[in-house]
Amino acid sequence: MVDQTHSATGARPVAARPIAFRGGGFAPRPVRHVAPALFLVLIVLVEAGTRSGIISNLTLPRPSAVALTLYDLAVSGGLMQHLVPSMRRLGVGIALGLSAGIGLGVLIGLFSLIRAGLVPLVAALFPIPKIALLPLFVIWFGIDETSKYALIAFGTFTPMVVATYGAVDNVDRTLVRMGQSFGLGWWAIVTKIVMPGAFPAILSGMRVAIAIGIILLTAAEMLGAEYGIGAYILTAGSLYDLEKLFAGVSILSMLGLMVSFVIGRIEKRMLDWR
Amino acid sequence: MQLELVSVGHAYGPVEVMADISLTVPTGRIVCLVGPSGCGKSTLLRILGGLERPDRGAVLQLGQPPAGCLNPLTYVFQHFALLPWRTVEGNIRLVLEHHHLAAAERREIIDDVLARTRLTDFRAAWPRQLSGGMRQRVALARALAVRPAVMLLDEPLSALDSQTRELLMDDLVALWTRAPFTAVYVTHNLDEAVRLGHRIVVLSRRPGRIRAMLDIDIPLAERAGAAGELAARQAELWSMMRAEAEAADRELSDG
Numbered sequence: 001m002v003d004q005t006h007s008a009t010g011a012r013p014v015a016a017r018p019i020a021f022r023g024g025g026f027a028p029r030p031v032r033h034v035a036p037a038l039f040l041v042l043i044v045l046v047e048a049g050t051r052s053g054i055i056s057n058l059t060l061p062r063p064s065a066v067a068l069t070l071y072d073l074a075v076s077g078g079l080m081q082h083l084v085p086s087m088r089r090l091g092v093g094i095a096l097g098l099s100a101g102i103g104l105g106v107l108i109g110l111f112s113l114i115r116a117g118l119v120p121l122v123a124a125l126f127p128i129p130k131i132a133l134l135p136l137f138v139i140w141f142g143i144d145e146t147s148k149y150a151l152i153a154f155g156t157f158t159p160m161v162v163a164t165y166g167a168v169d170n171v172d173r174t175l176v177r178m179g180q181s182f183g184l185g186w187w188a189i190v191t192k193i194v195m196p197g198a199f200p201a202i203l204s205g206m207r208v209a210i211a212i213g214i215i216l217l218t219a220a221e222m223l224g225a226e227y228g229i230g231a232y233i234l235t236a237g238s239l240y241d242l243e244k245l246f247a248g249v250s251i252l253s254m255l256g257l258m259v260s261f262v263i264g265r266i267e268k269r270m271l272d273w274r
Numbered sequence: 275m276q277l278e279l280v281s282v283g284h285a286y287g288p289v290e291v292m293a294d295i296s297l298t299v300p301t302g303r304i305v306c307l308v309g310p311s312g313c314g315k316s317t318l319l320r321i322l323g324g325l326e327r328p329d330r331g332a333v334l335q336l337g338q339p340p341a342g343c344l345n346p347l348t349y350v351f352q353h354f355a356l357l358p359w360r361t362v363e364g365n366i367r368l369v370l371e372h373h374h375l376a377a378a379e380r381r382e383i384i385d386d387v388l389a390r391t392r393l394t395d396f397r398a399a400w401p402r403q404l405s406g407g408m409r410q411r412v413a414l415a416r417a418l419a420v421r422p423a424v425m426l427l428d429e430p431l432s433a434l435d436s437q438t439r440e441l442l443m444d445d446l447v448a449l450w451t452r453a454p455f456t457a458v459y460v461t462h463n464l465d466e467a468v469r470l471g472h473r474i475v476v477l478s479r480r481p482g483r484i485r486a487m488l489d490i491d492i493p494l495a496e497r498a499g500a501a502g503e504l505a506a507r508q509a510e511l512w513s514m515m516r517a518e519a520e521a522a523d524r525e526l527s528d529g
């Protein structure tokens with residue numbers, strides 16, 4: 001029925017219809033309230049499942065019981081007993097690992113000789129699962145805190161080195177030439193052009209490194225510690241105490257969320273030029 | 275201060291980029307370098323500014339830079355080269371920070387160049403908030419802030435659309451008319467060359483040699499009204515360049 005011919009005067013074709021829209025999509029945008037709602041639905045589903053017996057209490061604990069356990073742990077002071085040593089290990093280990101990693105990464109980015117020597121070395125260390133080195137660190141530093149610091153420091157160091165020299169490499173060289181053309185000295189170019197230019201990528205490297213730090217913290221604490229979130233989880237597991245086990249896991253999850261919140265804050269504050 | 279190139283030649287490995295270039299850049303004049311792309315214009319400008327060593331020949335500076343000059347040879351880059359993490363004002367301050375200036379004098383310089391490039395209202399803006407034309411004005415303001423003896427401009431308007439380009443050409447003419455500066459202005463746009471150049475130097479395709487020089491005596495401020503004369507000059511330039519451009523276009527690049 002569609003008549004494609006034009007009239008002799010070149011006026012409008014007989015059948016006119018709007019062209020079909022086929023663009024759009026592929027552009028994720030933030031949607032509010034979806035994440036909390038989904039979280040709530042999952043909790044409610046598990047709560048209902050465990051209460052009715054559809055989910056056996058050896059599979060998942062009741063969320064309400066986990067919340068109660070967390071509350072008791074906080075009130076009894078047990079939370080601090082485990083959280084404080086964990087935070088100290090994480091803090092010390094990460095501080096060592098990140099500062100060494102960033103420092104060395106910048107040197108690799110700036111000096112050809114250091115790069116030539118260290119990049120292959122870092123490439124060889126990078127793929128080692130760092131937890132495999134814990135026995136060695138125990139031999140070197142003893143079973144106590146130092147070996148845990150060393151493990152976390154070393155485990156966060158390698159990804160941080162790689163992220164940092166990549167970040168320095170990716171600083172726009174025309175900006176460096178610009179600095180030179182205005183007579184800026186070497187130090188001014190490093191501090192005013194290279195470092196600020198590398199900063200965003202260094203921050204996202206930190207995110208990854210700290211997540212690795214939390215993994216290593218837990219593993220190290222499971223392998224030999226009296227107190228600490230990892231030790232708490234391991235004890236709970238060996239006693240089939242799922243409430244405590246999940247309480248410990250939620251603490252780790254919150255720890256991770258906190259770190260990513262803090263880094264997000266730093267990004268917002270320092271990178272408002274983007 | 276005058277710049278002189280004495281039979282400069284340069285090669286990157288086996289690729290000979292330019293050969294036997296001798297040229298004088300007189301004080302208070304704008305010398306335009308035109309030539310097909312890849313003929314070594316940017317390289318020549320880097321050599322002029324001391325960012326690259328020529329294999330042969332020499333670049334000489336005749337006379338002293340004027341008093342108060344902070345950076346005698348100052349670049350303006352095609353892609354602006356602004357630090358995105360500094361505001362307009364911060365980008366200009368960057369090039370003054372390492373000079374020993376009183377805080378008041380620094381402020382004065384910044385206020386002056388912002389006013390001259392009509393950016394006073396934008397001093398707190400981030401580069402990302404600015405249009406291409408405004409960004410290049412910031413780069414111009416930054417270059418003026420160090421009171422250069424010679425400005426080296428590498429296709430400063432090539433990243434801009436043609437309307438913005440017209441506006442910035444007018445700005446450059448106004449800046450020069452108020453306070454004549456010495457400049458080497460690289461472009462592949464013949465319209466820019468005849469509007470802004472006192473002397474136009476035509477380079478051949480790679481290896482770049484000087485094919486011709488053309489002086490235009492019409493004062494810069496009057497060129498907007500001399501369209502006919504300029505069109506004739508532009509046609510003359512194009513007839514000199516056409517064959518070279520065509521050959522350069524068909525060249526395989528493996529350099």
Ligand SMILES: Nc1ncnc2c1ncn2[C@@H]1O[C@H](COP(=O)(O)OP(=O)(O)O)[C@@H](O)[C@H]1O
Nearest residue numbers: 286291310311312313314315316317318480529
């Ligand atoms: N750093 C470099 N290393 C090797 N070759 C280069 C380098 N810079 C430029 N060249 C080559 O030199 C030639 C001239 O480049 P350039 O000066 O940028 O030309 P133009 O600015 O006239 O387009 C080109 O063939 C380019 O590939």
Ligand SMILES: [Mg+2]
Nearest residue numbers: 315316317429
């Ligand atoms: Mg170029």
